[in-house]
Amino acid sequence: MDKIKCPHCDKNCIPKLWHYRPAFGTFRYMVTQHLCPFCGGVMYESGGKLTALGWSVTVLMGAIFCVGFIAQLFKSKNIIDISIGLGSLAFWGFIAYQLFKRFSKRRR
Incomplete structure (x- = not known):
C-alpha cells in the first residue's frame, strides 16, 4: 500500500480507519476518519454525504x-x-x- 504523509506529525504512514455514524444517521452515510497511527491525528475524512x-x-x-x-x-x-x-x-x-x-x- 502507498503511504500518506500526516499533516500533524509529517510522518509517512498507512492510516488506521475509524467508522462512525454522523448525526441524523438515517439521512447521511457513515463517515470514515483516517487516523495517523503515530500521533492519532485525523489525516482526512471520507463519506458522510446525504x-x-x-x-x-x-x-x-x-x-x-x-x-x-x-x-x-x-x-x-x-x-x-x-x-x-x-x-x-x-x-x-x-x-x-x-x-x-x-x-x-x-x-x-
Missing part, C-alpha cells in the same frame, strides 16, 4: 419554505417590501450555501 432520503427531505423542506416565503411576500402590494424580502431570501440562501461549502469539504 442519502437519497436525506436529499428528498432537504428539497421538500426547502420548497415548502420558499413557497411560503414568496406567498407572504406577494400578499404585500408595496414593491419595496417585495424587493427587500427577495433580497433577504437571496442573502440567507448565500449564507446557507457558504456554510454548506465550509462544512462539507474533505480535509486533506
